Amino acid sequence: MSPITADVTTPQQTSLPPTDAKTRVSDFMKTLQDEICQGLETADGGSTFRQDSWDREEGGGGRSRVIRDGNFLEQGGVNFSEVWGKQLPPSILKQRPEAEGHGFYATGTSMVLHPRNPYVPTVHLNYRYFEAGPVWWFGGGIDLTPYYPFAEDVKQFHQTLKETCDKHHPEYYSVFKPWCDEYFYLKHRQETRGVGGLFFDYQDGTDPLYRGPHADKAAAKYSNQLPPQENRTWEDLFAFVNDCGRAFLTAYLPIVEKRRNTEYEDKQRQFQLYRRGRYVEFNLVYDRGTIFGLQTNGRTESILMSLPPLVRWEYCYDPEPNTPEAELYNTFLKPQDWVNWNV
């Protein structure tokens, strides 16, 4: 038994979800998809989303929306899905052994945007909700991946996220921000995917440490720091996820407006295409949702619409010292205290 589990003897009780929990969350996830798509179409001004509705043989379905060749968006995808089945996959059951032998329900919204201008960052958002027998939880987050970053933009982005967190729990930002740095990390490159944001998983209001030796290490490490049962009922968490989802346009669109008309040359474009390769590497090698989806008969086109429209790989590329490209590597692709950054 590992030291971190040794002093935990009884599971915390979670609060019970309301009887209409699934409907309320899936309604919210659809509304979030609608609001994000409308906000992005207005901001883009040049293209609109195409929607594909799809059914899942084992139960459920979704609506995938893709925008292409817009004014600022080279490509963007916003997915809603609501699925159910007889059994969670082994990777999740390992984290939630209580769900063994029970059916499951999952709903969520996910988004990845690939802007054309290298001065506008790529951004990802995903919020999700699970129920399976006696257990339920919220998960998700948001993270920003700039190519030519501005510290003031990154600070503003993180400040918006922190304000959203602070409205719900004084410890959320200080827990979910480093969790994001840790999750969106490319071990084989020794780089963060970008400047981070928020990430959390298995949030049910209890201290996940009781999960014992099978617990997700990051969950144990960070959730451990949250006082259990303090403003952390189902309703509290749902309200928190609502606010997180709705903070996206506020956090991101000001950056788009400031940078979308910045002039760039082929050198900047080539660097953006090269850095997009890291997005592909992360999503195909590490991302839980992508790998799970591909291995379990998900709708491939919806899962892989997160991949960039055009990507480069270049053997042994290294940025020249004292260039903006080097600054990205040296400063922005390492975890930093962005809300207190001096700009």
Added chain:
Amino acid sequence: MSPITADVTTPQQTSLPPTDAKTRVSDFMKTLQDEICQGLETADGGSTFRQDSWDREEGGGGRSRVIRDGNFLEQGGVNFSEVWGKQLPPSILKQRPEAEGHGFYATGTSMVLHPRNPYVPTVHLNYRYFEAGPVWWFGGGIDLTPYYPFAEDVKQFHQTLKETCDKHHPEYYSVFKPWCDEYFYLKHRQETRGVGGLFFDYQDGTDPLYRGPHADKAAAKYSNQLPPQENRTWEDLFAFVNDCGRAFLTAYLPIVEKRRNTEYEDKQRQFQLYRRGRYVEFNLVYDRGTIFGLQTNGRTESILMSLPPLVRWEYCYDPEPNTPEAELYNTFLKPQDWVNWNV
């Protein structure tokens, strides 16, 4: 216990490797790298290989060679490596439990070529040799990934491979060809990676079925068909791998010569870039060597030099019926009996 293992009670004995086995194989792997690089430089006529030698902290090293912006090669990488360490990774130990607690030695040559002209296929080759305590084995193969294929080229490629196999064992081609179709398969796309070639693993001259319930399913399925101990000593297998490696230029260069000057337009180039996405998906999601390398602190740039220099993804792309693009999907991305194909 699964049915396929039920009638196997005693392990077959392997023949012993000669005392200078490691040196002989690694010398061959280096020579193979040299011969392939020389052959490709001569054929390309426009660019040469750059070499990077590298050391591995835990033991061993390699020499990576990359060619770029050539006449027919947009990018190509040919790697040699020779590494050793205290313990094989768990994924391999599961296949070879006898190696538990022993150090290991591995050497091999691997290659991926990305031609510029969409009428010239991408090709991959890898041959490798392992020793670990009481066990040793050869593995590897070669496979061809065309964008605009010609059945006569594919037939010629497979005929060359079959002739090479037939010189060593009458059953090799009929076992290693379908094994290749099965290994280079993208489940989430329901497509083969290309038109296949040869693939084998854990070849030590015995019937691998004795590996029991932990055995690699494909190994059990295909190697099972090989009579054990019949022309399958260490020397026999080494001679076979020698001939396989040396068959590459004979199998591939005639296709290059026939197709490298075929005229193409942007439509064909865009389709090639799109299909290259499948190569990325296979290598990052399924390929044993890539995933193992990334997760175990290999030299990232050498591992990922298999990725194409430029790639596209396009949401919900489907080829139009009765086009060459549709023919690729309908005929060439399914396992076929190429040596008996009517052209």
